[in-house]
Amino acid sequence: MKDKQIQKLIKEEEKRQKRVINLVASENYVSKDVLTALGSALTNKYGEGYPGKRYYRGTKVVDKIETLAQERARMLFGLTPEEWSVNVQPLSGSPANFAVYAALVPLHEKIMGMLLSHGGHLTHGQKVSMTGKFWTQVPYGVSASTERLDYDEIEKIAIAEKPKLIIAGFTAYAHSIDFKRFRKIADACGALLMVDMSHFAGLVAGGVYPSPFPYADIVTTTTHKTLRGPRSALIFSKRDDRELDKKIDKTILPGLQGGPHFNQIAAVAVALKEAMSPAFKKYARQVVKNCKVLADELARLGWRVVEGGTETHLLRIDTWQGGKGIGGKDAANMLEDAGIIVNENTIPFDTRKPLDPSGIRLGTAAETTRGAKEKDMKKIAAKIDKVLKK
Numbered sequence: 278m279k280d281k282q283i284q285k286l287i288k289e290e291e292k293r294q295k296r297v298i299n300l301v302a303s304e305n306y307v308s309k310d311v312l313t314a315l316g317s318a319l320t321n322k323y324g325e326g327y328p329g330k331r332y333y334r335g336t337k338v339v340d341k342i343e344t345l346a347q348e349r350a351r352m353l354f355g356l357t358p359e360e361w362s363v364n365v366q367p368l369s370g371s372p373a374n375f376a377v378y379a380a381l382v383p384l385h386e387k388i389m390g391m392l393l394s395h396g397g398h399l400t401h402g403q404k405v406s407m408t409g410k411f412w413t414q415v416p417y418g419v420s421a422s423t424e425r426l427d428y429d430e431i432e433k434i435a436i437a438e439k440p441k442l443i444i445a446g447f448t449a450y451a452h453s454i455d456f457k458r459f460r461k462i463a464d465a466c467g468a469l470l471m472v473d474m475s476h477f478a479g480l481v482a483g484g485v486y487p488s489p490f491p492y493a494d495i496v497t498t499t500t501h502k503t504l505r506g507p508r509s510a511l512i513f514s515k516r517d518d519r520e521l522d523k524k525i526d527k528t529i530l531p532g533l534q535g536g537p538h539f540n541q542i543a544a545v546a547v548a549l550k551e552a553m554s555p556a557f558k559k560y561a562r563q564v565v566k567n568c569k570v571l572a573d574e575l576a577r578l579g580w581r582v583v584e585g586g587t588e589t590h591l592l593r594i595d596t597w598q599g600g601k602g603i604g605g606k607d608a609a610n611m612l613e614d615a616g617i618i619v620n621e622n623t624i625p626f627d628t629r630k631p632l633d634p635s636g637i638r639l640g641t642a643a644e645t646t647r648g649a650k651e652k653d654m655k656k657i658a659a660k661i662d663k664v665l666k667k
């Protein structure tokens with residue numbers, strides 16, 4: 278590389294990534310093949326439009342790549358092209374969610390999503406996100422006693438508020454979601470059901486988390502978390518006479534974006550193929566097993582695990598413990614000094630601010646990619662305990 282400054286910084290970051298224990302729940306390590314596709318000549322090509330319908334010429338090859346990515350996305354989740362359409366062009370998760378609302382929900386109408394502080398994502402209609410300025414969030418949270426979803430309560434809110442769209446699928450929720458129940462709730466108030474599976478898409482692909490596809494109208498996902506691909510996103514929509522797919526495609530282009538990032542789309546296609554392998558199923562199982570061991574060990578050492586445990590790749594611990602402990606930011610900083618990377622995170626009904634909340638979030642997707650097993654999780658739990666009890 279001629280640019281020595283950037284080359285040096287890339288090397289430094291590679292070293293940092295190798296040196297640390299990475300428990301950031303939204304991160305992962307992609308394969309060499311994914312990196313090769315990302316760094317390929319495909320980045321040079323413009324091709325506004327969709328396969329076979331471009332505003333540019335010279336697109337025969339990229340048409341094949343985009344079509345392959347679509348086919349693989351459907352294949353991975355067991356979907357037929359007759360029933361499901363997929364848009365592989367969103368640049369990342371946030372713009373994908375924005376595009377869905379822009380396509381299907383009239384401006385300033387209600388979208389129902391989980392509160393950020395309880396585990397929802399910014400783009401589920403929080404006030405600081407444009408999704409909360411252009412649309413009105415009807416918030417729901419978890420139950421105060423169990424810190425889990427309370428479907429009766431969610432149903433009550435939905436029937437009273439009549440949102441146009443309900444979002445299920447969260448950024449910090451450690452248990453499985455009853456998508457069937459969400460379908461019933463959406464039907465009871467005449468709303469569309471969108472599942473944002475950004476965090477657990479890899480677990481669905483690996484068969485260790487319930488699939489939202491039998492129940493949702495729209496499924497969005499990032500491709501770079503448990504799915505272990507490049508930074509990108511997918512929007513799946515049910516194909517029927519409501520024409521959700523047509524509205525979404527038009528909103529992505531020409532509505533919001535210009536030329537598709539074909540290098541990124543090719544890298545997504547590579548990751549989707551990898552996720553179909555038996556090795557990936559084994560990986561997904563191990564991610565969940567590791568997380569359970571991590572949660573059990575931390576609980577055994579006296580830490581309060583939010584929701585009382587985990588069924589996924591992530592968990593939150595309450596480090597503040599009602600004032601007896603340390604804030605989430607301090608905890609995350611102390612762990613970073615000890616070579617363990619996590620993020621501070623709110624816990625349900627948090628009494629502290631989002632920038633310095635009461636807890637931290639831990640995930641096992643990245644370390645499992647690097648080969649970590651249950652015994653390593655026990656060691657990591659002991660290390661976390663030692664650092665935070667200092």
Ligand SMILES: *Cc1c(COP(=O)(O)O)cnc(C)c1O
Nearest residue numbers: 369370371398447448473475476
């Ligand atoms: C990560 C995430 C997103 C946004 O993804 P970005 O690629 O960071 O924009 C959206 N929804 C959920 C639930 C997420 O966890």
